[in-house]
Amino acid sequence: MASFPTPLELISSSDPAHWTKLVDLTVQLPASVHAFNASVPALSRITLLGKCEFANPGMSHKDRIAKTMLERAEARGDLLGLDGTTKKSILAASSGNTGCSLALVGSAMGYEVIVITDSKCSEEKRAHIRSNGATLWLAEELPSQFPEELGKETDYMAQEDLLAAAFPDRYYSVNQYGNGDNTDAHYGGTGAEIWEQTNGSVTHFVMSGSTGGTLQGCGRYLKERQADVEVVMADPEKSRLHGLLEARDDPAAGAAAVRAADAASAATGGVLVEGAGKGSLTDLMVAGGGTTLEFVDRAVVVGDFEAFDECRRTAEVSKLLVGGSSGLNICAAKVVAEFCAKEAPREKGVTIVTLLCDHGIKYLSKIFNDDWIKANDTRA
Numbered sequence: 001m002a003s004f005p006t007p008l009e010l011i012s013s014s015d016p017a018h019w020t021k022l023v024d025l026t027v028q029l030p031a032s033v034h035a036f037n038a039s040v041p042a043l044s045r046i047t048l049l050g051k052c053e054f055a056n057p058g059m060s061h062k063d064r065i066a067k068t069m070l071e072r073a074e075a076r077g078d079l080l081g082l083d084g085t086t087k088k089s090i091l092a093a094s095s096g097n098t099g100c101s102l103a104l105v106g107s108a109m110g111y112e113v114i115v116i117t118d119s120k121c122s123e124e125k126r127a128h129i130r131s132n133g134a135t136l137w138l139a140e141e142l143p144s145q146f147p148e149e150l151g152k153e154t155d156y157m158a159q160e161d162l163l164a165a166a167f168p169d170r171y172y173s174v175n176q177y178g179n180g181d182n183t184d185a186h187y188g189g190t191g192a193e194i195w196e197q198t199n200g201s202v203t204h205f206v207m208s209g210s211t212g213g214t215l216q217g218c219g220r221y222l223k224e225r226q227a228d229v230e231v232v233m234a235d236p237e238k239s240r241l242h243g244l245l246e247a248r249d250d251p252a253a254g255a256a257a258v259r260a261a262d263a264a265s266a267a268t269g270g271v272l273v274e275g276a277g278k279g280s281l282t283d284l285m286v287a288g289g290g291t292t293l294e295f296v297d298r299a300v301v302v303g304d305f306e307a308f309d310e311c312r313r314t315a316e317v318s319k320l321l322v323g324g325s326s327g328l329n330i331c332a333a334k335v336v337a338e339f340c341a342k343e344a345p346r347e348k349g350v351t352i353v354t355l356l357c358d359h360g361i362k363y364l365s366k367i368f369n370d371d372w373i374k375a376n377d378t379r380a
Contacts, residue, residue: 023049025314032338065098082169206329243256272305326356
């Protein structure tokens with residue numbers, strides 16, 4: 001009888017048959033790019049490919065880091081208490097998808113999983129986390145449960161650190177924002193797959209930043225194979241990351257971009273795209289010598305509702321239901337494609353790869369809900 005993989009074996013599998021697929025999204029590129037493609041030989045055309053990370057068992061690319069982080073932690077003995085036999089509870093701060101993936105992987109490995117998220121997390125992702133067997137805590141409500149340990153702290157990342165420090169024998173802190181296994185998961189998995197699936201023809205990689213693990217891991221892998229692969233960060237306009245990246249080379253311009261992001265947030269509220277953007281650099285973004293986002297070349301800024309519009313367009317045109325960060329990525333990739341169309345044709349063409357990070361079914365109450373869009377759209 002033929003053997004079949006378990007759900008966990010599908011994640012970052014060594015078997016190319018089980019890799020998440022690349023799909024052609026060139027149809028979504030702007031008219032100027034299509035005009036360019038019509039004017040050049042077929043081999044010189046601009047192509048946009050999306051990697052279907054929503055096809056992972058947990059419906060997002062975060063399955064990759066959950067599997068790598070927890071398997072390595074278990075191998076190191078980090079998931080056991082001081083007695084060497086009692087299992088710790090896995091504790092993780094997450095905007096939602098990592099929580100879903102840790103719930104899936106951690107419970108399958110036999111551990112209790114506790115996820116801390118905040119009110120921005122969609123109801124669908126909250127239900128997904130619970131359905132996978134995890135306990136869900138809301139950051140805004142948690143200080144009343146742990147008044148001595150948390151005080152008035154409501155930032156979920158800080159809460160994870162404080163609780164793990166207060167109860168080191170009870171909780172294993174995943175620390176996805178500073179855990180090098182996060183970056184390694186994408187270096188050896190996602191980045192390697194992209195290189196092989198495109199036969200080394202990838203010229204641009206476009207991805208949003210949250211922990212920084214995907215950008216840094218994929219960026220490092222691709223640039224090691226071909227130094228002139230351009231890595232572009234897609235960033236929400238109210239995130240500070242694009243300004244902090246720009247400050248790497250132009251401090252004054254970077255500071256101005258940060259002020260603009262802060263002003264936009266003050267005027268209409270914070271970032272609405274879940275799992276994208278940050279107010280400060282994570283540890284992973286400055287790993288490897290302290291250079292800010294070492295493997296990222298530049299950023300493209302996208303509005304929340306431009307990203308949501310692109311999600312809806314992707315469903316209509318490409319027949320794929322994807323989440324907000326995927327819409328953000330596609331928007332940024334379209335900007336990259338427009339720029340390439342203004343340049344001289346490349347003999348071997350342009351191949352832009354982006355990630356379709358998670359499934360749109362997690363956002364039916366938001367992105368694909370007309371009433372929610374009308375009530376929350378901050379565009380004039």
